[in-house]
Amino acid sequence: MNERFHEIALEVNGEKVSERVDARTTLVDFLRERLALTGSHVGCEHGVCGACSVRVNGAVVRGCLMLAVQCDGMQVATIEGVARTDEIADLQQAFIERNALQCGYCTPGMLLTAQELLSSGGVPSREAIRAYLSGNYCRCTGYQAIIDAVEAVAHARAGAQR
Amino acid sequence: MKISEDSAPILSALDRPNSYIGRSVPRPNLGRLTQGRAQYVSDLSLPRMAHVAFVRSPHAHARITRIERDAARRSPGVIAIVTGAELANVITPWVGVLTHLKGIKSAPQHAIAVERACWQGEAVCAVVARTRAEAEDACELVEVEYQELPAVTDPETALDAGTPIIHAELGDNLTFERVHVAGKPDEGFAEADAIVETTFVFGRHTGVTNEPRAIVADWNPGDARLTVYHGTQAPHMMQNLFAKHLGLEEHQVRVITKDVGGSFGIKVHAYADEMGIVALSKLLERPIKFVADRIESFVTDIHARDHRITARIGVKNDGTITAWEIDDLTGIGPYSVYPRTSGIEANQIVNLTGGPYSCANYRARARVVFQNKNVMCQYRAVGHPIATAVTEGLVELAAAKIDMDPLEIRRRNLIPDDAHPSSGPSGIKFEALSHHACLAHIDAMMDYAGLRAQQRHLRAQGVYRGIGLAAFVEVTNPSAAFYGIGGAKISAQDGVTVRLDAQGAIICHTGVTEQGQGAEAVIAQVAASSFGVPIERVRVITGDTDNTPYGGGTWASRAAGIGGEAAWQAGKALRANVLACAASILQAKPEHLDIRGGAIVDADSGTERLPLHELARIAYFRPDTLPPGFQAELVATRHYVPRQWPFAFTNGIQASHLEVDVDSGFVTLLKHWCVEDCGTVINPQLVDEQIRGGVVQGIGGALFEHCLYDERGQLLNGNMADYLVPMAAEMPDIEVGHVVTPTADSELGAKGAGEAGTAGAPAAVMNAINDALRPLGAKPLTEMPFTPGRILEALGKV
Numbered sequence: 001m002n003e004r005f006h007e008i009a010l011e012v013n014g015e016k017v018s019e020r021v022d023a024r025t026t027l028v029d030f031l032r033e034r035l036a037l038t039g040s041h042v043g044c045e046h047g048v049c050g051a052c053s054v055r056v057n058g059a060v061v062r063g064c065l066m067l068a069v070q071c072d073g074m075q076v077a078t079i080e081g082v083a084r085t086d087e088i089a090d091l092q093q094a095f096i097e098r099n100a101l102q103c104g105y106c107t108p109g110m111l112l113t114a115q116e117l118l119s120s121g122g123v124p125s126r127e128a129i130r131a132y133l134s135g136n137y138c139r140c141t142g143y144q145a146i147i148d149a150v151e152a153v154a155h156a157r158a159g160a161q162r
Numbered sequence: 163m164k165i166s167e168d169s170a171p172i173l174s175a176l177d178r179p180n181s182y183i184g185r186s187v188p189r190p191n192l193g194r195l196t197q198g199r200a201q202y203v204s205d206l207s208l209p210r211m212a213h214v215a216f217v218r219s220p221h222a223h224a225r226i227t228r229i230e231r232d233a234a235r236r237s238p239g240v241i242a243i244v245t246g247a248e249l250a251n252v253i254t255p256w257v258g259v260l261t262h263l264k265g266i267k268s269a270p271q272h273a274i275a276v277e278r279a280c281w282q283g284e285a286v287c288a289v290v291a292r293t294r295a296e297a298e299d300a301c302e303l304v305e306v307e308y309q310e311l312p313a314v315t316d317p318e319t320a321l322d323a324g325t326p327i328i329h330a331e332l333g334d335n336l337t338f339e340r341v342h343v344a345g346k347p348d349e350g351f352a353e354a355d356a357i358v359e360t361t362f363v364f365g366r367h368t369g370v371t372n373e374p375r376a377i378v379a380d381w382n383p384g385d386a387r388l389t390v391y392h393g394t395q396a397p398h399m400m401q402n403l404f405a406k407h408l409g410l411e412e413h414q415v416r417v418i419t420k421d422v423g424g425s426f427g428i429k430v431h432a433y434a435d436e437m438g439i440v441a442l443s444k445l446l447e448r449p450i451k452f453v454a455d456r457i458e459s460f461v462t463d464i465h466a467r468d469h470r471i472t473a474r475i476g477v478k479n480d481g482t483i484t485a486w487e488i489d490d491l492t493g494i495g496p497y498s499v500y501p502r503t504s505g506i507e508a509n510q511i512v513n514l515t516g517g518p519y520s521c522a523n524y525r526a527r528a529r530v531v532f533q534n535k536n537v538m539c540q541y542r543a544v545g546h547p548i549a550t551a552v553t554e555g556l557v558e559l560a561a562a563k564i565d566m567d568p569l570e571i572r573r574r575n576l577i578p579d580d581a582h583p584s585s586g587p588s589g590i591k592f593e594a595l596s597h598h599a600c601l602a603h604i605d606a607m608m609d610y611a612g613l614r615a616q617q618r619h620l621r622a623q624g625v626y627r628g629i630g631l632a633a634f635v636e637v638t639n640p641s642a643a644f645y646g647i648g649g650a651k652i653s654a655q656d657g658v659t660v661r662l663d664a665q666g667a668i669i670c671h672t673g674v675t676e677q678g679q680g681a682e683a684v685i686a687q688v689a690a691s692s693f694g695v696p697i698e699r700v701r702v703i704t705g706d707t708d709n710t711p712y713g714g715g716t717w718a719s720r721a722a723g724i725g726g727e728a729a730w731q732a733g734k735a736l737r738a739n740v741l742a743c744a745a746s747i748l749q750a751k752p753e754h755l756d757i758r759g760g761a762i763v764d765a766d767s768g769t770e771r772l773p774l775h776e777l778a779r780i781a782y783f784r785p786d787t788l789p790p791g792f793q794a795e796l797v798a799t800r801h802y803v804p805r806q807w808p809f810a811f812t813n814g815i816q817a818s819h820l821e822v823d824v825d826s827g828f829v830t831l832l833k834h835w836c837v838e839d840c841g842t843v844i845n846p847q848l849v850d851e852q853i854r855g856g857v858v859q860g861i862g863g864a865l866f867e868h869c870l871y872d873e874r875g876q877l878l879n880g881n882m883a884d885y886l887v888p889m890a891a892e893m894p895d896i897e898v899g900h901v902v903t904p905t906a907d908s909e910l911g912a913k914g915a916g917e918a919g920t921a922g923a924p925a926a927v928m929n930a931i932n933d934a935l936r937p938l939g940a941k942p943l944t945e946m947p948f949t950p951g952r953i954l955e956a957l958g959k960v
Contacts, residue, residue, distance in 0.1 A: 024295070033293075038205035039198020041423070043372045044456045044882035051372055079198030092196040096188050099851050103678030104195030105372040105423030111196065127891075134891040137882070139372050139424050140678050142858030142919075143890040145851055 008072040012037070013081025021068045028052040028063030030071075031078055039079040039108050043137065050136030053109030054078050060116045079108035088115050091153050100149040102140030110136045114150045123154045179758045179768070182687035182697055183910075186847035189683040190702065191421075191676065200421040203376035203393045204453045211378065211449040212241050214442060215297035216435060217287040217304045218461070219279030222313035222534040222875025223328070223496075226277055226306060229287055234303035239296030242446055243304065244288045246274035253407045253441035256432065258498035260648030263505040266338040266530075268498035269329035273438035279308070280328060280496030281536050282875055283461025285435050288442060290450065313534040313875040317470065317493035320531035328496050328532045337498055337530040338505035342512050344587055350485025350523030354476030358559045362552050363945040366468035367867035369541050370887050373423020374454040375463060377436045379443035388415045390440060393422045395430040395675055396715035401707045402651045403432050403501065404440050419705030425677040426859065427541040428463050430717045432500040435462060460880035465869055466507065466541035468493055469548050473515075475556035476523075481566050481574040485523040486516045486587060488552060492530050495537035501650045504538050505530050510545025510637070515553050516587035517635040518597055518813065519575045524587035534875045540717075546636060546921035547860055551946070554632040554925040558932065559942060568631055568929070569610055572601060572815075576633060586635065593806070595813040596901045597633060600837040603899050604631075604815050608835045613819060621937060627821045627832070628934025632925035636812045638719035638840070638914025639905070643808035655803035656720070657711025658728040660689055660736045662796040664782050666760060666774030667699040668736070673713015674725030675705050679916055680848040681721040685729045687844055688910065692733030693740075694757030695774065711799055719914020722844055723810060724802055727908040731800035743781055743794040744772055802908065810905045810913040814838030816857070816922035818930040819894075824938065824957060827950030829865060829931060831894040838918045839901040842911035849915045850898040856919020857896050862888045864924035868947050 009018045012035060019034055031037040031054065043051035045064050052063035055077040082088055088111055094100070101107040110133065117124060117132040124132070129150050130143065138146060177183070194200050219226075231243045255270035275286045287304055291297035312326045319325050320335040327335055351357060378391040388410065394400050397417040405412045422429065435452065443450040454462065469492045476484040490511050494504035508528035516524055561571040576597035577584050584592045604610075610629070617627050645652040659671040670689045676682045686700040703709055711728075714720060737757050744762040745752040748771055756765040762772040780787060781794040788794070804810060819833040836853050843849050866886035870878040879885045904911025924946060931953065932942045940956040954960040 022295070032205070036207070037198075038202075039200075041202070041373065042204070043374075046456070046881060046883065048882040049372060083197040095196055096192040099189065099192075099680070099847050101192065101195055101678070102680070102851065102855060103372065103422060103424045104192070104200055105202065107195055108198045126895075130890040130893070134889040137372065137887060137889065139370060139426070139859070139887065140855045141851060142854035142856075142888075142896060143893050144854050144895055147890065 006069045008069055010071045010073060011075045013077055023067065023069055025068045026064050027054065027066040027068050027071055030068035031063065037078050037080055041105050041108065050109045050113065051106055053112050053136065055112060060112050079112065082112065090156060091115060094149040094153045098145045098149040098152070100141060100145040106136055106138045110138065110146060118150065118154055118157065123158045126151060178691055178694070181691040183691050183842065183844055184846065186845055187683055187687050187697055189680050190686060191682055202373050202421045202423050203378060203391050204373055206378050206391050208378060208380060208449040211451055212290050212292060212446065213294040213297050214439060214450055214452045215289050215294060215301045216285040217289065217301045217306060219275065219282060219284045219286050221279060221308055221310050222282045222315065223311040224279050224308035225311060226275060226279060226286055227309050228307040230305035234289060234300040237296065237300035237303055239292035240289065240300045241292065242290040243300070244290070244442060244445065246272050246276040246286065249274050249438060249441050250276055252445050253437055256407060256500045258500035258503050260503050260645065260650055262648035263338055263503060263509060266498065266503060266505045267332050268337060269332060271434060271497045271500065273434050273441055281534055282877060283458070283536055285438060288438055290442060290446060315533055315535060315871060315873055315875045317491050317531050317533060320493060320533055328534060335532045337494060337532055338508065339529045340509060340512050342526045342588055344589060345523035347485045347487055347523045347525040350521070351476040354484045355479040356560065356563045357474060357476050358556060358563055359474040360559065360942065360944050362471045362473060362555060364467045364469045364548050365863070365868035365946050366465045366538070367863050367869055368460065368463050368465045369426040369428035371424030371426065371428050374456065374459045375429060375433060375436065376453040377439050378449055378451045379440040380449040381443040381447055383447050386414060388440060388444065390415065390417045392417050392419055393429055394419055395425050395677060395717055396652065397675060397705055397707050398673060398712055399652050399715065407437060408440060408444055417707045419675055422677050427544065427717065431464055431502065431539050433462065456882060457880050460869070460885065461536055461877055464499060464539040464541065465536050466538055467548060467863060468538055469511065471548065471552050473552050473556055475560050477560040477564055479564055481564065481571045483519055483521040483560070483575045486521065487525045488515050490528040493533035493535065494530055495535050496532055497537055499537050499539035501652065502540055502645060506540055507545045511549045513588045513590050514545060514549035514635065517549065517553065517590065518577065518633040520577050521575065522587045526588070535871055542856065542859055543917035543920035546634065546917065547863060547924045550632055550634045550921050551925040551928055555928055555944060558929045562936060569601070569605060572631065572633055576601065590811070591807060592811050593905055594903045595635065595811065596839045596903045597813055599901045600813065600815045600839060603901060604817055604835055604837045607837065607897060607899050608817050625821065626824055626934045626938070627819065628930035628932065630818045630926045630929025630933055631815060632922040632929065633815045634813065634918065634922040636719065636918045636921050637809045638812050639723035639804050639810035640718045640720060641804045641808045644718060653712055653714040655801050656713035656725045656728050657799055657801040658685065658725065658732040659711055659797060659799040660693065660732040662736065662740060662778055664778050666778045667701065668693055668695055669701050669703065670729060671703045671710045672725050672729065673711050673715065674721040675716045677716050679716070679721065679852055680845060681716060681725060683848060684722045684726050684844050688726045688729040689733040692730045693737050695760045699760055711801065719916040723908065723912045723914050724804070726844060726912050727802040727910045728800050730910045731802060732798050735798035735800055739795045739798055740777065744777055746789050746792045747777065747780055748772060804907045806907045810841070810907060812838060812840045812913045812918055814918055814922065816926040818926035820927065820930045820934065822931060822934045822953060827953035829948065831861065831892065834894050834896040834923070836896065836919060836922065837899040837901060838915065839903050840915040840918070841902065841904040841913040843900055843902060844912055852915045853898045853919040854896045856917055857923040858888050858893055860920040860923025861893070861927055863946060864927040865947050
């Protein structure tokens with residue numbers, strides 16, 4: 001039995017995908033190279049920078065620390081899929097208005113992680129936002145604009161719920 | 163000059179109806195970046211494309227005695243395995259020198275090492291395979307035999323008689339030396355009441371762009387053309403270098419730069435492995451892709467800032483600074499980097515030290531030496547963070563010595579705002595600076611007196627907070643004096659072509675490039691304003707040598723000031739052309755018409771006469787209805803290069819407020835302020851975000867970032883877990899203010915803003931730490947990064 005290659009079936013952005021993958025292929029390489037979903041990026045390749053953040057079964061994970069074979073039977077969502085719904089439309093708009101991105105390389109991971117924080121409800125403090133986003137490195141902005149954008153959306157969503 | 167509120171639009175002579183100058187217009191390219199639809203080079207895939215992984219030297223210095231490839235060739239997916247000697251038949255070597263850096267020398271550098279590897283990480287063999295993974299598999303099967311050579315790693319002993327010479331043909335390990343004496347430094351020190359001397363050490367660090375360096379080269383033998391998709395700041399410069407070293411003409415090379423995942427000066431150099439990729443594509447006649455992995459990035463992306471500077475300042479009891487002296491030593495790796503050289507950082511330190519101050523008694527020496535470590539070259543704010551930290555460190559130590567308030571000593575020594583044009587101690591020319599206006603602004607903005615009172619109060623409770631200041635000057639808008647006069651084909655001028663499309667929108671093609679800083683937005687704002695259309699009707703095309711005017715790209719804070727002025731002039735020129743056409747259609751005089759809001763209007767009343775789309779329709783589809791002899795010219799190109807001043811110096815002052823935990827040595831950044839003067843502010847939000855991002859990169863160098871090498875030249879922390887960069891939780895909020903002194907060199911009056919944050923932040927943080935620890939009798943900290951260990955050492959606790 002060849003243990004190196006595995007058949008996997010999963011759902012990516014709501015589409016059913018069946019592929020044969022090399023056991024060593026990381027989830028983010030699988031998404032980028034096999035499925036051409038290049039919105040998830042590769043930065044540090046060892047779980048530090050957060051550029052490869054994607055959702056697996058609803059939780060944000062590091063696409064470089066998870067293997068594609070581990071996702072057999074799971075639901076994966078990438079920025080391309082999430083951006084096609086209106087789930088983070090307000091967050092995207094806030095990032096644009098506040099210029100909370102420059103080169104944009106960290107942005108998909110930053111948006112997914114921020115959305116995970118905001119979906120837990122309430123209005124987090126700036127310190128809490130900073131702490132939550134600490135696993136997502138941005139080299140361009142110095143972070144303040146990102147914190148401002150996330151904070152603004154938290155307030156807007158809380159206001160809308162009231 | 164006027165002081166503007168943070169992020170408020172400014173008024174100027176540029177105001178046209180519906181002007182976008184001074185407005186925080188959102189960037190046009192953000193939609194795709196927030197939707198995962200960007201096009202970074204690392205995303206690109208082409209038909210027949212192959213991938214490269216490099217076998218890299220594990221030694222800092224070694225002779226390559228044998229490369230055994232048979233086993234690797236049999237590895238799945240392998241297409242070719244190419245050595246340096248083989249690739250040298252395709253691409254010629256280069257030497258990174260410039261004629262205006264007198265005496266600078268370097269050795270020929272090859273795309274892939276030939277016979278000898280000179281730093282850990284230098285490529286010694288390329289493996290081309292169907293996938294990157296297969297290429298890496300095969301790399302492990304390439305057997306390279308090395309004869310290890312002694313590694314020169316310590317700059318302090320690089321010039322000693324007993325130290326091996328890295329490139330024997332050069333005679334010694336000295337790359338470049340500059341000595342500069344101005345005024346009367348000896349007399350200055352003699353008349354000082356106090357002299358402070360100390361040694362500043364700056365940790366070698368690097369840019370850590372989130373997207374690593376990436377290139378796809380596609381040689382098409384059918385067209386005899388090379389297309390290079392390249393994450394670069396300077397497409398035309400790279401076009402020239404690829405052509406030159408492959409033996410092609412420039413028109414045979416097209417460089418395309420779409421989205422780039424961070425640059426910061428890292429992506430403005432000719433990297434050996436990237437030169438290797440274009441050569442491999444030529445050799446193998448197919449698209450070749452290389453994306454550095456993170457370890458490769460750490461051992462091959464240029465490093466910067468590795469300087470040791472012994473420095474002295476003389477000061478009178480009334481605070482008057484009487485003399486400066488610096489002795490800089492820096493190790494730049496085994497080669498001076500092509501084509502900008504690795505002498506510029508030291509040269510800048512000599513140019514900039516003491517820059518904001520009136521005291522012109524100055525002696526400087528800078529020595530640049532070779533070593534067997536990764537190469538060093540220009541990274542954001544080149545030399546400024548070092549010169550500013552030395553200058554401002556000395557000023558605050560002098561203030562402490564004569565017991566004067568740090569703000570006051572600056573007030574007494576900064577070049578007066580009405581003294582311009584003026585010169586810095588090294589002779590650098592200042593058109594107009596605003597140090598005192600900036601100082602007054604930051605004093606009020608941060609409530610300096612209030613913070614000092616709070617500091618005294620908290621000290622009594624055992625809480626140690628520090629306030630650190632840093633005045634700075636910053637080189638922006640470089641003329642040909644930077645590189646062109648030294649023989650490098652790096653364009654100081656830039657051009658913009660503006661054309662009217664058939665529906666009355668305008669398309670701008672520009673030689674400056676978008677690295678995320680917002681160049682596209684700035685070009686769009688300026689062109690929309692000078693031509694007269696809503697910004698939604700402007701499209702900007704950058705990053706394509708086939709489709710943009712020849713230009714320098716993005717570096718030295720030049721895109722807005724130089725590219726922006728070209729866009730302003732091109733927009734005006736096209737407006738004149740369009741008004742000539744409108745006048746012929748309307749039987750009016752051009753000077754009685756204007757273009758506003760996308761329509762031809764009566765200049766006096768503003769009444770609409772003709773929508774632009776109607777003019778375009780007539781000009782393009784019914785030119786037969788125009789008067790005989792009239793030809794509409796609906797494209798205009800203008801170029802701009804600063805001529806009056808070699809550089810448009812900006813200035814400003816930063817302040818850091820922080821708390822030191824004197825038991826753990828940890829620093830908590832509480833707040834950071836920056837007041838800067840970049841002349842006309844085209845887009846306040848983008849300027850502020852450049853400042854903030856720059857400040858945080860400067861803080862990175864001050865507190866965290868350090869490429870740690872052992873004495874054998876092995877990088878010890880080449881990954882993002884061990885090499886620390888600023889994270890969201892550790893960074894302070896940064897308040898930005900502006901003073902506006904436009905440059906008269908251009909109509910727009912804009913200077914650069916991309917590097918000022920990085921220039922001043924390390925000095926401000928250093929001074930704040932020392933301010934916090936001064937009452938505890940700590941030895942002043944002058945060795946960056948200021949780690950908890952070093953802080954505890956200064957406190958005598960470890």
